[in-house]
Amino acid sequence: MSKTTTDATPNAADDQDLGAAGSQLSTAPKEDAPNLPALGVIGWARWFWRQLTSMRVALLLLLLLALGAIPGSLIPQTGTDETKVADFRTAHPTLGDVYDKLGLFHVYSSVWFSAIYILLFVSLIGCIVPRTWQFVGQLRSRPPGAPKRLTRLPAYTTWRTEAEPEDVREAALTLLKKRRFRAHVAGDAIAAEKGYLREVGNLAFHIALIVMLIAFAWGQLFKSEGNKLILEGDGFSNTLTQYDDFKSGSLFHNDDLVPFSFTLDDFYGTYETSGPNKGTPRVYQATVDYSVGAYGKDEKSVIKVNEPLEIGDSKVYLTAHGYAPVIKIRDGKGKVVYDDAVPMLPLDSNVTSTGVVKVLDGYKNAEGVREQLGVSAFFLPTYTKGSETASTFPALLNPVLNLTPYYGDLGVDSGIPQSVYQLNKTHMKGFKDAQGKQVRENLKPGESMKLPNGAGTISYEGTKEWANFQVTQQPGSTWALAGALAAIFGLAASLFIQRRRVWVRAVKGADGVTVVEMAGLGRSESAKVPEELGDLAGILYDLAPGAPDAEGDPEAAPTRDDESAPEPPAPDPTAKPGAEKLGPEQTDPHADPLPPVVPAERPEK
Numbered sequence: 001m002s003k004t005t006t007d008a009t010p011n012a013a014d015d016q017d018l019g020a021a022g023s024q025l026s027t028a029p030k031e032d033a034p035n036l037p038a039l040g041v042i043g044w045a046r047w048f049w050r051q052l053t054s055m056r057v058a059l060l061l062l063l064l065l066a067l068g069a070i071p072g073s074l075i076p077q078t079g080t081d082e083t084k085v086a087d088f089r090t091a092h093p094t095l096g097d098v099y100d101k102l103g104l105f106h107v108y109s110s111v112w113f114s115a116i117y118i119l120l121f122v123s124l125i126g127c128i129v130p131r132t133w134q135f136v137g138q139l140r141s142r143p144p145g146a147p148k149r150l151t152r153l154p155a156y157t158t159w160r161t162e163a164e165p166e167d168v169r170e171a172a173l174t175l176l177k178k179r180r181f182r183a184h185v186a187g188d189a190i191a192a193e194k195g196y197l198r199e200v201g202n203l204a205f206h207i208a209l210i211v212m213l214i215a216f217a218w219g220q221l222f223k224s225e226g227n228k229l230i231l232e233g234d235g236f237s238n239t240l241t242q243y244d245d246f247k248s249g250s251l252f253h254n255d256d257l258v259p260f261s262f263t264l265d266d267f268y269g270t271y272e273t274s275g276p277n278k279g280t281p282r283v284y285q286a287t288v289d290y291s292v293g294a295y296g297k298d299e300k301s302v303i304k305v306n307e308p309l310e311i312g313d314s315k316v317y318l319t320a321h322g323y324a325p326v327i328k329i330r331d332g333k334g335k336v337v338y339d340d341a342v343p344m345l346p347l348d349s350n351v352t353s354t355g356v357v358k359v360l361d362g363y364k365n366a367e368g369v370r371e372q373l374g375v376s377a378f379f380l381p382t383y384t385k386g387s388e389t390a391s392t393f394p395a396l397l398n399p400v401l402n403l404t405p406y407y408g409d410l411g412v413d414s415g416i417p418q419s420v421y422q423l424n425k426t427h428m429k430g431f432k433d434a435q436g437k438q439v440r441e442n443l444k445p446g447e448s449m450k451l452p453n454g455a456g457t458i459s460y461e462g463t464k465e466w467a468n469f470q471v472t473q474q475p476g477s478t479w480a481l482a483g484a485l486a487a488i489f490g491l492a493a494s495l496f497i498q499r500r501r502v503w504v505r506a507v508k509g510a511d512g513v514t515v516v517e518m519a520g521l522g523r524s525e526s527a528k529v530p531e532e533l534g535d536l537a538g539i540l541y542d543l544a545p546g547a548p549d550a551e552g553d554p555e556a557a558p559t560r561d562d563e564s565a566p567e568p569p570a571p572d573p574t575a576k577p578g579a580e581k582l583g584p585e586q587t588d589p590h591a592d593p594l595p596p597v598v599p600a601e602r603p604e605k
Contacts, residue, residue, distance in 0.1 A: 075104050077107065181194045189503050218476035221250055224472070233464075243471075269283055288300070321466070323396070345421050350381070352378070356374065399444070
């Protein structure tokens with residue numbers, strides 16, 4: 001006769017017999033309520049440490065860290081763009097002072113953000129260390145022995161068999177070990193436990209968080225990031241003076257730059273010519289020759305978007321592309337005073353670009369007077385009539401260069417830094433034509449424009465292409481990625497793996513027939529425990545088949561919590577355990593049983 005039940009988790013007040021059977025299924029540290037009136041300095045310090053290292057405080061600090069990072073994404077940061085910070089302070093002087101006092105212009109290096117960061121770090125370490133030692137102790141110990149009353153456990157089944165108790169226990173021990181349970185003989189029962197990877201995943205998740213915090217801090221302290229615009233045929237050497245802009249962490253030193261150099265041989269790009277994605281790049285790559293060290297061998301490589309060139313700890317990314325018209329300028333006497341490619345900055349997806357030519361020295365007007373010359377330029381890679389202000393396609397299909405010349409003082413001698421892409425017209429005068437209008441002309445490759453009154457000529461000689469590269473060094477990125485992956489897998493293990501225990505007791509009954517009891521206990525209520533117990537019971541039942549029930553034998557009658565309840569109909573003596581399951585909500589013995597548990601097939605010998 002057999003019986004399988006899936007009662008609710010037992011109440012400790014109802015049954016004190018569980019003892020150590022249900023203890024330590026988790027490594028969460030136990031918190032004893034402090035006796036506040038009796039606390040001294042040490043007691044308060046201990047209480048504060050327990051609060052700091054508790055899981056709820058760690059989660060609260062993690063939430064505060066995420067909230068604290070929001071201003072760093074919304075408000076301009078001094079370490080990222082000083083110009084935007086200055087513009088913000090000019091536009092909002094009162095709010096700018098408030099942000100300054102709160103450290104919102106340098107969030108990630110502010111005192112309050114660092115305090116949250118350090119407290120979270122200490123909290124995680126203080127939480128992990130004791131749990132790790134506790135878990136190691138559990139791994140070295142054996143699963144606890146079986147409780148006296150297995151019927152009080154959430155999943156339970158029993159039957160009678162003619163096999164000897166020793167044979168049943170030996171078969172159960174072999175079966176449980178085969179199912180990867182840690183099992184041993186504990187008196188008249190087999191005690192087994194499984195699911196230790198749940199706690200391993202839990203600890204791995206928290207350790208991974210610490211690794212990520214360390215990697216993030218390390219990367220911020222030692223990182224470097226610089227940008228360089230390079231024309232086709234030009235080169236770059238990884239030294240600080242070669243960058244157009246450069247920023248680094250507080251502990252970064254110039255000697256930390258990886259010694260390498262490269263030359264941009266060619267940029268190649270193709271674009272969609274039709275459809276809704278017209279103008280979208282299809283191929284976007286730069287061919288470079290690079291060498292490592294002062295005497296390194298030249299090697300060729302192709303840099304694509306999201307496929308950087310990796311040299312040591314440095315990565316070279318391709319971030320932008322544009323055009324550089326070759327402009328030649330002659331003064332009033334025909335002397336060439338400027339002959340170079342001028343990089344233009346794209347304004348839209350079709351690479352409509354703008355740029356400036358500045359002639360600081362060497363230019364003389366028709367009277368031979370030295371002046372400075374400035375030319376405002378717009379470049380359209382594909383010029384179309386009816387759309388004179390913007391390019392209609394990013395490729396060089398019909399390039400046109402629009403030039404507007406000025407003369408006078410560029411203001412470069414004032415000591416105030418200027419952008420090479422902007423023209424200060426404060427002390428400049430425009431060239432006027434015969435009608436008194438500003439001279440402005442469109443040029444195609446090979447064409448020239450004459451400045452009024454014999455002031456010289458400006459020629460459009462052709463077009464080069466340029467590519468912008470970003471060189472980064474962030475030593476903690478690999479560790480941060482490894483920590484993130486470990487955190488994901490650790491969290492998945494802690495959520496989906498259930499730690500559970502199984503006991504199998506086999507003893508002689510009063511009539512000399514062996515009574516087999518099986519029970520399971522999990523950390524939380526789950527259908528997996530009774531299902532797994534039913535599976536194990538089905539296999540063990542095949543090894544120790546049920547014996548016919550003797551009429552009136554009290555050992556053969558099922559144990560019932562409510563003795564006044566009506567007796568259920570006599571079950572089939574040949575039914576396997578696990579074929580009848582009564583859940584907590586199904587207490588009527590005459591109700592239809594739940595779907596049967598199908599035992600696993602026995603492996604062939």
